[in-house]
Amino acid sequence: MSKAFTSEETPDLAPPARPGPRLAPGEVRYVTPEGHAALRAELSRLAGERAAAAALPATERPARVADLDRRAALVEATLAAVTVLAPDAAPEGTVAFGTWVTVEDEAGATSTWRIVGPDEVDPRRGLVSVHAPVARALLGRTRGDEVEVERPGGTRTLTVVDVRRTP
Known part of the structure:
Protein backbone atom coordinates (compact mmCIF):
# COMPACT_ATOMS: atom_id res chain seq x y z
CA MET A 1 0.00 0.00 0.00
CA SER A 2 1.25 3.45 -0.81
CA LYS A 3 2.37 5.74 2.02
CA ALA A 4 -0.09 8.29 0.66
CA PHE A 5 -2.94 6.22 2.09
CA THR A 6 -1.52 5.71 5.57
CA SER A 7 -1.08 8.03 8.50
CA GLU A 8 1.48 7.52 11.17
CA GLU A 9 -0.28 10.09 13.30
CA THR A 10 -3.53 8.15 13.60
CA PRO A 11 -3.76 6.79 17.14
CA ASP A 12 -4.55 3.14 17.70
CA LEU A 13 -8.26 2.86 18.01
CA ALA A 14 -9.77 0.64 20.68
CA PRO A 15 -11.49 -2.50 19.45
CA PRO A 16 -15.00 -1.74 18.29
CA ALA A 17 -17.67 -2.17 20.92
CA ARG A 18 -19.85 -5.21 20.43
CA PRO A 19 -23.40 -4.05 19.83
CA GLY A 20 -26.24 -5.30 21.98
CA PRO A 21 -28.44 -8.14 20.82
CA ARG A 22 -30.11 -7.54 17.47
CA LEU A 23 -33.68 -8.72 17.41
CA ALA A 24 -35.62 -9.64 14.32
CA PRO A 25 -38.98 -7.90 13.95
CA GLY A 26 -41.38 -9.54 16.38
CA GLU A 27 -38.62 -11.50 18.14
CA LEU A 85 -40.03 -14.37 31.96
CA ALA A 86 -40.38 -16.33 35.19
CA PRO A 87 -40.84 -20.11 35.19
CA ASP A 88 -44.25 -19.54 36.83
CA ALA A 89 -45.63 -18.95 33.32
CA ALA A 90 -45.07 -22.64 32.49
CA PRO A 91 -47.55 -25.36 33.41
CA GLU A 92 -46.36 -27.30 36.47
CA GLY A 93 -44.31 -30.37 35.47
CA THR A 94 -43.70 -29.24 31.87
CA VAL A 95 -40.24 -28.33 30.58
CA ALA A 96 -40.34 -24.65 29.63
CA PHE A 97 -38.23 -21.52 29.78
CA GLY A 98 -36.77 -21.05 33.26
CA THR A 99 -37.53 -24.55 34.53
CA TRP A 100 -34.99 -27.02 35.90
CA VAL A 101 -35.03 -30.42 34.20
CA THR A 102 -33.26 -33.60 35.23
CA VAL A 103 -32.65 -36.16 32.50
CA GLU A 104 -31.15 -39.64 32.40
CA ASP A 105 -29.24 -41.00 29.41
CA GLU A 106 -29.04 -44.59 28.14
CA ALA A 107 -26.11 -45.35 30.48
CA GLY A 108 -28.08 -44.21 33.55
CA ALA A 109 -26.13 -40.98 34.05
CA THR A 110 -28.27 -38.06 35.17
CA SER A 111 -27.83 -34.37 34.37
CA THR A 112 -29.77 -31.36 35.59
CA TRP A 113 -30.09 -28.23 33.47
CA ARG A 114 -32.01 -24.99 33.60
CA ILE A 115 -33.42 -23.67 30.33
CA VAL A 116 -32.42 -19.99 30.14
CA GLY A 117 -31.98 -17.16 27.65
CA PRO A 118 -28.84 -16.80 25.54
CA ASP A 119 -27.59 -13.92 27.70
CA GLU A 120 -27.30 -16.05 30.85
CA VAL A 121 -25.84 -19.33 29.57
CA ASP A 122 -23.28 -20.94 31.87
CA PRO A 123 -22.71 -24.66 31.21
CA ARG A 124 -20.62 -25.06 34.38
CA ARG A 125 -23.65 -24.03 36.43
CA GLY A 126 -26.08 -26.11 34.34
CA LEU A 127 -27.60 -23.12 32.53
CA VAL A 128 -28.44 -24.12 28.95
CA SER A 129 -29.70 -21.78 26.21
CA VAL A 130 -33.28 -22.20 25.13
CA HIS A 131 -31.85 -22.30 21.59
CA ALA A 132 -29.52 -25.25 22.29
CA PRO A 133 -30.49 -28.54 20.60
CA VAL A 134 -31.00 -30.31 23.93
CA ALA A 135 -33.26 -27.54 25.22
CA ARG A 136 -35.29 -27.44 22.00
CA ALA A 137 -35.78 -31.22 22.22
CA LEU A 138 -36.91 -31.00 25.86
CA LEU A 139 -39.31 -28.04 25.63
CA GLY A 140 -42.91 -29.10 26.26
CA ARG A 141 -41.93 -32.53 27.61
CA THR A 142 -43.02 -33.97 30.96
CA ARG A 143 -41.68 -36.57 33.39
CA GLY A 144 -41.18 -39.95 31.70
CA ASP A 145 -40.94 -38.56 28.14
CA GLU A 146 -38.01 -39.69 25.99
CA VAL A 147 -36.27 -37.43 23.49
CA GLU A 148 -33.51 -37.97 20.99
CA VAL A 149 -30.83 -35.32 20.82
CA GLU A 150 -28.21 -34.98 18.09
CA ARG A 151 -24.84 -34.49 19.75
CA PRO A 152 -21.36 -34.32 18.23
CA GLY A 153 -20.78 -37.88 19.45
CA GLY A 154 -24.00 -39.13 17.86
CA THR A 155 -27.65 -39.33 18.76
CA ARG A 156 -28.47 -39.79 22.45
CA THR A 157 -31.75 -40.73 24.01
CA LEU A 158 -32.65 -38.83 27.16
CA THR A 159 -35.50 -39.58 29.55
CA VAL A 160 -37.05 -36.73 31.54
CA VAL A 161 -36.76 -37.70 35.21
CA ASP A 162 -37.91 -34.50 36.90
CA VAL A 163 -39.14 -31.00 36.03
CA ARG A 164 -39.35 -28.22 38.60
CA ARG A 165 -39.52 -24.46 38.80
CA THR A 166 -36.87 -24.11 41.54
CA PRO A 167 -33.38 -25.62 41.80
Whole structure:
Protein backbone atom coordinates (compact mmCIF):
# COMPACT_ATOMS: atom_id res chain seq x y z
CA MET A 1 0.00 0.00 0.00
CA SER A 2 1.25 3.45 -0.81
CA LYS A 3 2.37 5.74 2.02
CA ALA A 4 -0.09 8.29 0.66
CA PHE A 5 -2.94 6.22 2.09
CA THR A 6 -1.52 5.71 5.57
CA SER A 7 -1.08 8.03 8.50
CA GLU A 8 1.48 7.52 11.17
CA GLU A 9 -0.28 10.09 13.30
CA THR A 10 -3.53 8.15 13.60
CA PRO A 11 -3.76 6.79 17.14
CA ASP A 12 -4.55 3.14 17.70
CA LEU A 13 -8.26 2.86 18.01
CA ALA A 14 -9.77 0.64 20.68
CA PRO A 15 -11.49 -2.50 19.45
CA PRO A 16 -15.00 -1.74 18.29
CA ALA A 17 -17.67 -2.17 20.92
CA ARG A 18 -19.85 -5.21 20.43
CA PRO A 19 -23.40 -4.05 19.83
CA GLY A 20 -26.24 -5.30 21.98
CA PRO A 21 -28.44 -8.14 20.82
CA ARG A 22 -30.11 -7.54 17.47
CA LEU A 23 -33.68 -8.72 17.41
CA ALA A 24 -35.62 -9.64 14.32
CA PRO A 25 -38.98 -7.90 13.95
CA GLY A 26 -41.38 -9.54 16.38
CA GLU A 27 -38.62 -11.50 18.14
CA VAL A 28 -38.65 -11.58 21.92
CA ARG A 29 -35.44 -12.31 23.84
CA TYR A 30 -36.26 -13.75 27.25
CA VAL A 31 -34.23 -13.71 30.43
CA THR A 32 -35.05 -15.25 33.82
CA PRO A 33 -35.57 -12.95 36.81
CA GLU A 34 -32.22 -14.16 38.18
CA GLY A 35 -30.51 -13.43 34.86
CA HIS A 36 -32.02 -9.95 34.81
CA ALA A 37 -30.77 -9.33 38.36
CA ALA A 38 -27.29 -10.55 37.35
CA LEU A 39 -27.20 -8.12 34.42
CA ARG A 40 -28.24 -5.26 36.72
CA ALA A 41 -25.56 -6.29 39.24
CA GLU A 42 -22.96 -6.35 36.45
CA LEU A 43 -23.97 -2.84 35.41
CA SER A 44 -23.66 -1.65 39.01
CA ARG A 45 -20.25 -3.33 39.35
CA LEU A 46 -19.01 -1.65 36.18
CA ALA A 47 -20.20 1.74 37.48
CA GLY A 48 -18.24 1.14 40.70
CA GLU A 49 -15.13 0.19 38.73
CA ARG A 50 -15.51 3.32 36.62
CA ALA A 51 -15.64 5.47 39.76
CA ALA A 52 -12.55 3.68 41.11
CA ALA A 53 -10.72 4.34 37.82
CA ALA A 54 -10.40 8.00 38.86
CA ALA A 55 -7.55 6.92 41.12
CA LEU A 56 -5.55 5.46 38.22
CA PRO A 57 -2.58 7.32 36.77
CA ALA A 58 -3.53 9.73 33.98
CA THR A 59 -1.79 7.53 31.41
CA GLU A 60 -3.95 4.48 32.23
CA ARG A 61 -7.24 6.16 33.10
CA PRO A 62 -8.64 6.98 29.61
CA ALA A 63 -8.17 3.44 28.28
CA ARG A 64 -9.68 1.86 31.41
CA VAL A 65 -12.65 4.23 31.46
CA ALA A 66 -13.28 3.65 27.74
CA ASP A 67 -13.21 -0.13 28.26
CA LEU A 68 -15.62 0.08 31.19
CA ASP A 69 -17.92 2.39 29.22
CA ARG A 70 -17.98 -0.07 26.28
CA ARG A 71 -18.81 -2.97 28.58
CA ALA A 72 -21.51 -0.97 30.39
CA ALA A 73 -23.06 0.05 27.05
CA LEU A 74 -23.27 -3.62 26.03
CA VAL A 75 -24.98 -4.58 29.29
CA GLU A 76 -27.39 -1.61 28.99
CA ALA A 77 -28.24 -2.61 25.40
CA THR A 78 -28.83 -6.18 26.53
CA LEU A 79 -31.10 -5.03 29.37
CA ALA A 80 -33.07 -2.90 26.93
CA ALA A 81 -33.55 -5.85 24.57
CA VAL A 82 -34.64 -8.56 27.01
CA THR A 83 -38.01 -9.46 28.47
CA VAL A 84 -38.16 -11.06 31.91
CA LEU A 85 -40.03 -14.37 31.96
CA ALA A 86 -40.38 -16.33 35.19
CA PRO A 87 -40.84 -20.11 35.19
CA ASP A 88 -44.25 -19.54 36.83
CA ALA A 89 -45.63 -18.95 33.32
CA ALA A 90 -45.07 -22.64 32.49
CA PRO A 91 -47.55 -25.36 33.41
CA GLU A 92 -46.36 -27.30 36.47
CA GLY A 93 -44.31 -30.37 35.47
CA THR A 94 -43.70 -29.24 31.87
CA VAL A 95 -40.24 -28.33 30.58
CA ALA A 96 -40.34 -24.65 29.63
CA PHE A 97 -38.23 -21.52 29.78
CA GLY A 98 -36.77 -21.05 33.26
CA THR A 99 -37.53 -24.55 34.53
CA TRP A 100 -34.99 -27.02 35.90
CA VAL A 101 -35.03 -30.42 34.20
CA THR A 102 -33.26 -33.60 35.23
CA VAL A 103 -32.65 -36.16 32.50
CA GLU A 104 -31.15 -39.64 32.40
CA ASP A 105 -29.24 -41.00 29.41
CA GLU A 106 -29.04 -44.59 28.14
CA ALA A 107 -26.11 -45.35 30.48
CA GLY A 108 -28.08 -44.21 33.55
CA ALA A 109 -26.13 -40.98 34.05
CA THR A 110 -28.27 -38.06 35.17
CA SER A 111 -27.83 -34.37 34.37
CA THR A 112 -29.77 -31.36 35.59
CA TRP A 113 -30.09 -28.23 33.47
CA ARG A 114 -32.01 -24.99 33.60
CA ILE A 115 -33.42 -23.67 30.33
CA VAL A 116 -32.42 -19.99 30.14
CA GLY A 117 -31.98 -17.16 27.65
CA PRO A 118 -28.84 -16.80 25.54
CA ASP A 119 -27.59 -13.92 27.70
CA GLU A 120 -27.30 -16.05 30.85
CA VAL A 121 -25.84 -19.33 29.57
CA ASP A 122 -23.28 -20.94 31.87
CA PRO A 123 -22.71 -24.66 31.21
CA ARG A 124 -20.62 -25.06 34.38
CA ARG A 125 -23.65 -24.03 36.43
CA GLY A 126 -26.08 -26.11 34.34
CA LEU A 127 -27.60 -23.12 32.53
CA VAL A 128 -28.44 -24.12 28.95
CA SER A 129 -29.70 -21.78 26.21
CA VAL A 130 -33.28 -22.20 25.13
CA HIS A 131 -31.85 -22.30 21.59
CA ALA A 132 -29.52 -25.25 22.29
CA PRO A 133 -30.49 -28.54 20.60
CA VAL A 134 -31.00 -30.31 23.93
CA ALA A 135 -33.26 -27.54 25.22
CA ARG A 136 -35.29 -27.44 22.00
CA ALA A 137 -35.78 -31.22 22.22
CA LEU A 138 -36.91 -31.00 25.86
CA LEU A 139 -39.31 -28.04 25.63
CA GLY A 140 -42.91 -29.10 26.26
CA ARG A 141 -41.93 -32.53 27.61
CA THR A 142 -43.02 -33.97 30.96
CA ARG A 143 -41.68 -36.57 33.39
CA GLY A 144 -41.18 -39.95 31.70
CA ASP A 145 -40.94 -38.56 28.14
CA GLU A 146 -38.01 -39.69 25.99
CA VAL A 147 -36.27 -37.43 23.49
CA GLU A 148 -33.51 -37.97 20.99
CA VAL A 149 -30.83 -35.32 20.82
CA GLU A 150 -28.21 -34.98 18.09
CA ARG A 151 -24.84 -34.49 19.75
CA PRO A 152 -21.36 -34.32 18.23
CA GLY A 153 -20.78 -37.88 19.45
CA GLY A 154 -24.00 -39.13 17.86
CA THR A 155 -27.65 -39.33 18.76
CA ARG A 156 -28.47 -39.79 22.45
CA THR A 157 -31.75 -40.73 24.01
CA LEU A 158 -32.65 -38.83 27.16
CA THR A 159 -35.50 -39.58 29.55
CA VAL A 160 -37.05 -36.73 31.54
CA VAL A 161 -36.76 -37.70 35.21
CA ASP A 162 -37.91 -34.50 36.90
CA VAL A 163 -39.14 -31.00 36.03
CA ARG A 164 -39.35 -28.22 38.60
CA ARG A 165 -39.52 -24.46 38.80
CA THR A 166 -36.87 -24.11 41.54
CA PRO A 167 -33.38 -25.62 41.80
